[in-house]
Amino acid sequence: MSDRPIRIGVQLHPQQADYAQIRKAVIRAEEMGVDVLFNWDHFYPLYGDEDGKHFECWTMLAAWAEQTSRVEIGALVTCNSYRNPNLLADMARTVDHISDGRLILGIGSGWAERDYTEYGYLFGTAGSRLDDLGEALPVIEARWEQLNPAPTRKIPVLIGGGGEKKTLKFVARHADIWHTFVQGDDLAHKIDVLRGHCASGGRDLADIEISVGVGGRGREGRLPDAPEVEGRPLHDLGARLFTLGIGGPDYDLSVAEPWIAWRDALNAVS
Template sequence: MSERPTRIGVQIQPQQADYGAIREAVAAAEEIGVDIVFNWDHFFPLYGDPDGKHFECWTMLAAWAEQTSRVELGALVTCNSYRNPELLADMARTVDHISDGRLILGIGSGWFERDYTEYGYEFGTAGGRLNDLSEALPRIESRLQKLNPVPTRDVPVLIGGGGEKKTLRLVAEHADIWHTFADLETLEHKLGVLAGHCDAVGRDLAEIEVSVGVNGRGRDGHPIGLPDDTADALHGAGARLFTVGVGGPDYDLDGLAEWVAWRDQHNA
């Protein structure tokens, strides 16, 4: 794998919280020194009260672009099904400019059925949604180059998912960053599959940053965990972006500073 730097992200999950708490968490994460602040693209909470407070992804990213000055930002991940590809490209270009070139375009095929049914989108099948993503990605790339003004930079594309036949092929074809929640054994296997897809499309695997979700506040409600042997092993396998998730109503960021210090040790 390449010698790219190690980075730390935090996913501020926009659920079960007032927006003021979300705003404060973003400011605190930037102050602590993380590299990227993510949200997610859902319409209802994933954890806790299923009808609890929740906010929309892309309008929030525009606000974060104005609020912050250093961190990169993006969705982990945008659901391809919810927006026309050309519209999504225009939204991404706009947030890219608002942020002075700090947007990451995270995208996936979608999976949370309640979002689809309550907002009037056709849920279909997992394979069909992946086919839609395959069709959308070239349209997004094309529209980004047609807009006036064009983006401030080549907006990095992050694709989330681990499907070996379709998703990892799309990663090889389109992604600058691949995100997974895999454990070490699975990560090593998936990287082998991804390497095969990269060979097939004539791309160097080292061009793709490997991103992993690591221990954070999720279904079990525990606060952010600290770097440990597992994180070191994932780093040894090639992961370079480590993202912890935290949910509302109170965003407990204890532990983020330790992740930042761990990053700095690896980058020394």
């Protein structure tokens, strides 16, 4: 875990903006040197005008795959409930090829009830949605083994969430990246829980990149602390991917600049 380089991610919230504004933000983020660009998988805005402009996740990722040449791309995160897992595996494989091997499959169990009810999906319970995710993950992996052509690489799987009995067990079994928003003592505790699940499954925790959300210009508008203040304690606990959320329509990416500089400084001496 300690040997991993620091990476900086940006999640561009695909809401309250025209697509031309999103496209410009993608170009700017790659030019700045961001390592990973995420969107999210929802059908309606998560804040602001609840009926405001919003765009679909996976068609957007395919466009980003053509538009960019270096940055990794993915959803933070895909809702497992919205697509048959075999179809999702094929979609991911296709975007993987379009991007020349830069896709991350971010996935979670889902939570936004309006998405489910408006689009006709069964909302169920938090437990049933997690059970569905647990069933889907090996199906996705098996489909990747059958597709022709095969994915260009082992597509990294990112699992979001922090449930200790189910989600972190899925992370230990299936994920290359674990994403969370918890920090401090809560993060230390959950890493210990994840370490235990890895040990039970015969896996090394060091195989899993720990990703942490550190705020940004979106949702409630909380700006992250300076990376030396907020990022260093997370880094010391094992986090290596630090992701900032950026809202539209202006997509002010200046908040990422100190984090990119911090990344470069620490990676240069590691």
